[in-house]
Amino acid sequence: MFYDWIKAFQDYDYDLPKVGDVITRRFDVDTEELLSTSVPAFFAEGSYSTTFRIHVCGRRITVDGNPSRLNRLDNVFGIPNLDGCMRVINSLLAEYGLPPMTKCKTVKRLQDGACLLMERFSAP
Secondary structure: OOEOOEEEEEEOOOOOOOOOOOOEEEEOOOOOOEEEEEOOOEEEEOHHHOEEEEEEEOOEEEEEEOHHHOOOOOOOOOEOOHHHHHHHHHHHHHHOOOOOOEEEEEEEEOOOOOEEEEEEEEOO
16 A cells, blocks of 8 residues: 555644745735735656646645655655655655645544544644
8 A cells, every 4th residue: 555645734822934946915995004925836857747736725735646746766665654755745745845745644434434533734
């Protein structure tokens, strides 16, 4: 078994830097007051046209993609454990000047009795 795709988020107790090539600013039409500034999610490039989505919003980082395919020549077989995936994700976040994520596992039961393993990341 290996990890093929991870979607995870982590909240921090401080504002994160705005990372990306585009900034969106919202203004009130009547008063011209600046209401908010945000940066849309962006895609980090990996090997063989692989992309990994990163979204920084205020104090939350959300990542979404296949860490097994990032900058690996042997990306046919995925990374077999969550620690290996986190090393790849944290390396990628460091390239953009973002703080590392840490893991925590939660197992939840679905209504039909099946198990759903949720990987959630908490602040270091």
